[in-house]
Amino acid sequence: MTRSVIDPITRIEGHLRVEMEVENGKVSDAWVSGGCFRGMEMVVENRTPEDAAQIVQRICGVCPVSHAHASSIAAEKAYGIKISNNARIIRNLLEGSQFLHSNILWFYNLAALDYVNPLNALKADPADAYALALEAGTSTNSDFVALKERLSAFADNGQLSIFSGNWFDAEDGTAYTLPPELDLICTAHYLEALTMQAKASEISALLGGKMPHIMTLVPGGTSFVPTDQKLDDLKGLVDELYTWVASTMIPDTLALAPHYADAFDWGKGCGRYLAWGVFENQSMEMVDRYLPMGVLDDSLSLSDAQESLITEYVGRSWYKGSDSYNAPYFTTEPEYTSYDVNDRYTWVKCPSYDGKPYEATSLSRILVAYKRNVPFVVEQVDSLLEALGAPGQISIAQSTLGRTAIRQIETLYIAGLMKEWVDELIEAVKSGDGEYFRKPEGITGAGTGFWEAPRGALYHSEEVKDGKITGYQIIIPSTWNLAPRDAQGVPGPLEQALVGVPVGDIEKPINALRTVHSFDPCTACAVHITEPATGKSFETVTSPWGVK
C-alpha cells in the first residue's frame, strides 16, 4: 500500500491537491483538498445587489458570466423583476460565448495534454497527418509542415517552457499512446483552440465590454444596446466559431477515444447527477431551459430540483464546528487547523442533495437533457455512443473518458444555439423592440438564482434589505464535485471517481490526472464562505475594530 500525491494539480483554475492510497496498482482511497480560502460572501455583505453582480464574477476568471448571471437572477427574484425578451437573448448569447470559450479551452488547452504529446509530434510525417485528418473527418486548417518545423525549432532550442517537468514519460513511456501524426493534428488544434477560445471571448467582449469579468449583465437586464455594426460583428464571430466547433471537436474526440478506450472503464464517481439548467427560453421556467433543470438518482430516474433538499456539512473542512445546514441558511466561520485526511483536510465544504453526494458537471446537464428528451441532445448522444461502438449504453458515458467526450456534444449544441439567438435578436430589433432594462421596483426581498457554470450547477442566493445585501450564499459546481467526506464518511464525487483508477506510476499517476481533469475542476470557485441569510453570525466573526 503506497501513497501517491498530486499537488499542485495543474491545468485547472485554482489550487487543488489529490492524495491517493494505491493498492495492487489501483487507487483504493482518495482525498481531494481545495487549497485556497478568499472569503467572497463577506465582501458583498452590505453592498448593493448591483455591486454584488460585479464582485462575485471575481470568484472565477473562467466563468465570470455565470456568476454575474446567477447573482442577477437572484437579485431579480428579490426585486420581483422579469427581464425583457431582448435582455434574455443577449444574456443567452453572453452566457453561450463563455461556455464555448470555457469548453474549448478546457478540452484542448487544459485536458488534452493528458492524452496528447506535442513533443512526439516531431516524429510525424505531415503528409500522413493530412491523410489521417481526412480519414478522421477533422479539420485541416493548419499547415502541418510549418507546425512541425516550428516544433523542431522549439525543441532544438532546448528550453521546454510549458512542457517543463512534463509527464509524457509516465509509466515508462507507455502512457501516451497516440501515433505521432495524431499528436501533430491535435497539437495543431491545441493552437487553433487557443485562437478560437479567444474568438469566443471576443463575443463576450462585444456584448460585455471585456472578458473575463463582463460589465453589462446587470440585475434588471442588460446595459448593452445593440447597434447595426455590433450585430454584424456578432453574426460574423458566431458563424466562424460554429464552423470550427462543428468540423473539429467531435471528430477529434472520436479519433482520440480508441487509443484510450480503457478510460471508459473507470472514473464513474457517485453516479448521481444534478443540473439547475441554463439558457432561458421565453417561458423563463427552469424545466424549459435549453439545457433543462433536473436531478438523476442512482438509477438515473429523473426528478425536479428542490431547494430544501440541499444541505452543507463542514465537519471535514477548515471551518468551525461539525454541523450540517439547510439551504439557504448556511453558516460558516473559517478556521484552519492542519492538513489531516483523517480529520479536516480541505477548504471546500461538503454539499449534499437529499443527504447524498451528487455530481454537478457538463455530463450532468447532458444526461438530464437526454432524460428530458431534448431532441438535439438525444440524437447526438445516441450517435456518439454508436460511433464509440456502444450503441444505447449510456453507462459508458459515466466514466473518465465518457465525461471528457460528452462535453463536446454540449459545445456543438451551444454553438448552434448561438446562431439561432443571433437571428432571434436581429428579428426582435427589426420588429422595433427596444427594451433592454427594467428598473427594480422594490428594494427589499430575497431570491435565489439557480443557474449553470460551464463546470456545473451554480447557486446564488441573497437577501436584500433597503437596497443592501444582508445575506449572500453561493454553492458552486466544484464544491459539489470536490467535496470531502460527508457526515456519514461517504467520499465526495471526485474522491469516489478516483477509486479504482489504475496507477502504473506512483510518481506520475496520469490516469488519476485524467480523471481529475474530466471534472473540469475549478477550486478558485469551490472555496468560499457562506453565512446565514439572516446575517446574524456577522458579529461573531467580526468586531468594530476589524477582523482577527
Added chain:
Amino acid sequence: METEATVSEFQQMLSARGVSRRSFMKLCGAVAVAAGLSELAAPRVAQALESSVIGAAKGKLYPVIWIEGASCTGCTEAFAKLEAPDAASIVLEMISLNYSETLSAAAGESMELAKEQTIKECAGNYILVYEGAVLEGWGGQALRVADKPGTEHLYEAAESAAVVVALGSCAVNGGWMGAHPNQAGALGVQEYLKKQGVGTPVVNVPGCPANPEWLVAVLADVVLLSLAPSELDLTSEGKPAGIFGQTVHDNCERRGHFENGEFVYEFGSKEEALGYCLYPLGCRGPQTKANCGVVLYNNRRSWCVQAGAPCIGCCEANPNDPGHNWVEVNTPFYKRHRDLRIGDWMVQPGTIALGITGILAAALVVHGFGMKITGRMDGGADFEKVRSWDAKHPDKSIGKYDAADVPNDKKEGR
C-alpha cells in the same frame, strides 16, 4: 551564423501562422504605445521581437515563473486570449514559461521541481509573474500549494528573480479580497516583500483583469529591450507610467458627449444607443488611471464603456494599502458617491451630511439655551429711540420723534 534568425525566416514563420508583416507591425506599434513609447518606436520594437525568436544568436528564451496566488485565474485567462502575439508564440518563442499552474503540461512534484530548478539555475535572470492576492491569514495557510503556505512560494521565487510583476489588482494590493472584512488577510506583493525584506523590484500592473497587452508591454521592456528594472518608467506607485499615467476619462471615446452635456441616465436607454456619456451612472473614468480606452480589450474588440457599461475603477489599487482597493473605493459602482466605512458601520455621504446638520442644529439650540440661562440674551442691545444720524442732523431728519426723545444739545445744532 546558421543559428541566427533572419528577417525572412521570421516572416516565413509569421506567414505560416497567417500573420502578415503588416499586422505584425501594427502589433509592434500597439506594443510601443502600450509601453509608453511613441508609434515611431515600432521599428525598434519589431527588431527586438525579431532577434529573440528561436534560432537567434542569443537563442535562449527568457525564463518566466508564473505563480497563481489567491487568484481567479482571470489574468492568465486574459493572457491566453492574446491574438498578436498569440499566447502560444509567447510561450514557445519569446519566454520559457517554466512554471504555470494553468498552462503547464506537468503536475504535482514534477511541476515544483521545474520551479525550483528555474530559481536555482536562472537566479537573477528570470521574471516572476505573480497573479492574485498574497494571503497572510492563518499563517499563510489560507492559500496552500504543495503542502506549503502560498507566502513561502512567493518569498522563494521572488528572492532570486530579476523583477517581479504583480499582475492584476489582487497582486497589487489584495484587490477585492482586501475589501472589508478582509478575512483571509489579503495584501499586495510589494507590501509583503517589503515586510519580508526582499529587495527585488516590483512592477505593479493593476486591472481586473490586467489587460494582457500591458503585461506584454512590460515583458517587451525587460525581455526584448533588456531594460533593467531601474530603467523602467514607473509611477511613484511602481506602475508603468505610459499605461497608468492618464485617466480613463482622458482617452474616452464618449468624452465629447461629456463636454456637450449629453448623458445616459438609465441602462439600456435610447441615450445609450446614441453612445452618450455614462457619468451619471457612476462612471469612475474621471478618477481611474489607465489607458483602457486606447488599448481596448480582447484583441481590441471592445471595452467597458463601448459596450455600455460605466467604468467601475478596477485599476484603482494603492500597493501600500490593501484597504484602498478598487471595490472598497468604488462601491456602490453605479452611484456617483462612495460608501464610507467606520469599523463595521457603513455610512453614506448623505448620512454624514444629515448627521452634521443635526449636530449643528442641536449645537445651535444648546447655544440658545446657554445664552438664555447665562442671561446674555436678556433684552439684548438698548433700543435706539432716535437714529444717531437723525440726532446729528436734525435739520435734515425726516424721522418723526417725540420731542422728549431728541437730545437738547443736538436740537440746537453743532
